[in-house]
Amino acid sequence: DVKVTQSSRYLVKRTGEKVFLECVQDMDHENMFWYRQDPGLGLRLIYFSYDVKMKEKGDIPEGYSVSREKKERFSLILESASTNQTSMYLCASSRQYTDTQYFGPGTRLTVL
Amino acid sequence: AQSVTQLDSHVSVSEGTPVLLRCNYSSSYSPSLFWYVQHPNKGLQLLLKYTSAATLVKGINGFEAEFKKSETSFHLTKPSAHMSDAAEYFCVVSGRKGTYKYIFGTGTRLKVLA
Numbered sequence: 657d658v659k660v661t662q663s664s665r666y667l668v669k670r671t672g673e674k675v676f677l678e679c680v681q682d683m684d685h686e687n688m689f690w691y692r693q694d695p696g697l698g699l700r701l702i703y704f705s706y707d708v709k710m711k712e713k714g715d716i717p718e719g720y721s722v723s724r725e726k727k728e729r730f731s732l733i734l735e736s737a738s739t740n741q742t743s744m745y746l747c748a749s750s751r752q753y754t755d756t757q758y759f760g761p762g763t764r765l766t767v768l
Numbered sequence: 769a770q771s772v773t774q775l776d777s778h779v780s781v782s783e784g785t786p787v788l789l790r791c792n793y794s795s796s797y798s799p800s801l802f803w804y805v806q807h808p809n810k811g812l813q814l815l816l817k818y819t820s821a822a823t824l825v826k827g828i829n830g831f832e833a834e835f836k837k838s839e840t841s842f843h844l845t846k847p848s849a850h851m852s853d854a855a856e857y858f859c860v861v862s863g864r865k866g867t868y869k870y871i872f873g874t875g876t877r878l879k880v881l882a
Contacts, residue, residue: 755862759811
C-alpha cells in the first residue's frame, strides 16, 4: 500500500511566522503535489514536483515555496504566514507517467 | 480543455438504499477519471479509476462507476448505503497526458440516515 504521511495533523501559527509543512512518501514515486482545500473552493494545486530539485507552479503559488531535496520528501514553505493561509493542506504523490495520485491525511493549519 | 461537474452538492439517502452520485466531464482527450472519498478531517482515498479498459469500474467498499462516453458521464453508485459511507466524494479528471494535473469536481457530501 502506498503510504503518504504529513508531519502534523493540526498546526497553529502566528502571522508572520515561517511555516514548514513536510510530506513523505514511501513508494519511490517521482511526482509529488501540494494542494490546499477550502470550503466552497475545493482543492487547488499550489506546487508540484516531478523529480528531485524540480518544481512547477500550480494554480495558486503566491505566498508559498517548496523544496524537494530527496525523492521521498516534499516540503511546503510559507515564508511569512498570513491569516488567509488558514486552510487544510493536502500532499499527494504519483508514479512517473501515471496519473493516479495518492493523498496524505492532511494538515489543518490555523494562522492567528 | 478538461472540466468536471458534480451535479449535486448534497445527497441524503437512508441506510440500506441505493446511492447515486452524479458526475459529468468534458475532455478533448481520452480521459482518466477517478472517484475519491474524504471522511471528515482526513485525506482523500481512491475509490476507483477509469482508464478505458472497461466501462464499468468496480472500486472499494462496494462502489462502482460506469463510464458513458455518449453522455460524458461517470456516475458513482452503490447498491446499499452504509452509515460509514457518509463522507464527501470527489470526481476527478486527469489533465492532458503528461501534465500530471488533476481537475477536481466541487464535491458531493453524502449523508446517510439511520
